[in-house]
Amino acid sequence: MALIKSISGIRGTIGGSVNDNLTPIDAVKFAAAYGMWLKQQNTKTNLSVIIGRDARISGDMISSLVSKTLIGLGINVVDLGLSTTPTVEIAVSLEAADGGIIITASHNPKQWNALKLLNNKGEFLNAEHGETILKIAEKDAYQFAEVDDLGIYTEKEGYIAKHIDEVLNLELVDIDAIKKANFKVVVDAVNSTGGIAIPALLEKLGVECVKLYCEPNGHFPHNPEPLKEHLTDISELVVKEGADFGIVVDPDVDRLALVCEDGSMFGEEYTLVACADYVLGKIKGNTVSNLSSSRALRDVTEKHGASYQASAVGEVNVVELMKKTEAIIGGEGNGGIIYPESHYGRDSLVGLALFLSHLANSKMSCKALRDSYPVYFMSKNKIELTPQINVDAVLEKIATKFRKEDVTTIDGVKINFEKEWVHLRKSNTEPIIRIYTESSSQDSADRLAIRFVDEIKNCI
Structure with missing residues (x-):
């Protein structure tokens, strides 16, 4: 407890x-x-x-x-x-x-x-x-x-309905294109309030919705964090229903994850990448995400001739840097989309409306759209903390050991290697050290994570 x-x-x-x-x-x-x-x-x-x-x-x-x-x-x-x-x-x-x-x-x-x-x-x-x-x-x-x-x-x-109206009034939400696409989707709202909000938004956009765990009773049918290992049910149902893709939100609906038509993960890191690609294709501007987010956003931003910057982890830090750099879209790699044209907060409804607009205009399948982006693989791990562990001292030792690399210490320790990176930090919400890595293959991302689990243990 x-x-x-x-x-x-x-x-x-x-x-x-x-x-x-x-x-x-x-x-x-x-x-x-x-x-x-x-x-x-x-x-x-x-x-x-x-x-x-x-x-x-x-x-x-x-x-x-x-x-x-x-x-x-x-x-x-x-x-x-x-x-x-x-x-x-x-x-x-x-x-x-x-x-x-x-x-x-x-x-x-x-x-x-x-x-x-x-x-x-x-x-x-x-x-x-x-x-x-x-x-x-x-x-x-x-x-x-x-x-x-x-x-x-x-x-x-009735405020969820007002929220939906606010989303539909956004200039870049292409309602006509979405309706013409005749999308069919599966929604997993983990039996929380996304089961109210997401189907209601989809109905307004003319999207056929197959509901999975959309009864807002608080009895979560699986771990509510929208990670691949928790989403086997929706992956199977998307394929069974012949849906265009699947939609997953967390209990408070500020994180959006997507499942491709073949049941594979679009990747919560790529929700922001896809939405940013769409927005930057319409309006030139800068982007921001946090240090634990994929390099793919940087790549897509630079493709559009704009500038990307990374903030410390935490929504308030992302928002602060977005305001400072006048970013037109940003967020976090956990599927959190922040679109200032709406408001400065992670919003799955806004993210979904932008993604649907992008997919409808691209004339591509969900999987093909995902495959069009730079290929990076992440590994997200954690180590439970005990009162005996001096986390700050551990992170300082690691920063010192790897000081010849490109090291950032504004939030824990992030080490940028030539083709991969690792970010180690104390969680703001749980008694753990988070270990995020990214590389050119899942195997190398996993191996990098295992390496730094051992590095941390050796510093304790």
Whole structure:
């Protein structure tokens, strides 16, 4: 069991002891800290926060605790109920709210939940603001409202439909081409809110949808992280149904993975590559992804005569660099598409609409489109942490050992070799060291990962 406090929010497992897990007391404590931070940021008194949740079993309980805590601070709450992370982000802006909280543990298994914290732009908090909230929680520095000043609770339905309308209104979403293509797809929404949002979007686009695990009941039928080893059911169903491709989203619908018509993985790293290729083919501009993302985005960006840059891992870091470089599309190699024309947040609905537009206009099959891109293979591994491991010291030793190579240390240690790279870093959301490698073949990527697992063990 675990409780992880980070600048991006609080994430933990349900049940157990206070301060060691995400208990009701911990949920209240961090909701109160966020509310106090909001009050410190504003001179006005009539503050409002948008709340939404994915379908996981503990969501209703945590959402209720968070909402009532904010009301107790005198903050108004607009509750979207079952929603998606990008829907809540968009709602903060459309409702001119002062902040937002998404109750979701994203790709983590069902025993996990979390509070994802947003600012008044519907974007994740930066490091400074996140640290301030953690300090408020440490000091229990809360001041609750008197009875006449309690906040007002309002439920608001239909925001996923508003989100879909926002997507359909994007200039580069080619609705006519998508409808003419007569696509048939299979959707795996891991029994969360993607089962509401993705089929509804596809219906508006005239795409035939075969639903797999689209009942938003929170009972995940497989590990909810959209990786190849978890997606055997949809791979088989895509082939059986003769579908054009398969669509996979995580529980809060900010990551998009695709399955080709033959059941092979399009690759979550290549979701962003394909969407960027489409956008850059229409508008010239720069791109950004994080250090753990594929070189393929750099290659495609340079093919279009534009510039690519890499940020530290974490959505807020990608967004910050996108704004600085005026990037027109960016994201993370985990299938997270950030398209500023819509909003500065990973959004599977936007990503899917752009991908469908690209596929429809290309006149290619999903597999042929994937084969048209630079061929890189990644290996994603991890090592569980223990209290005895000094991770920073381990990473410093590795950086020193490989100092003659092209080494980047803005986020862990990334070593760029001539034809491959390895990125080692502490996770922001789980007690692990992540080991990402990329090379020209799966075998060499795997061997590079195994090599650095041994390098880490030798440095402990």
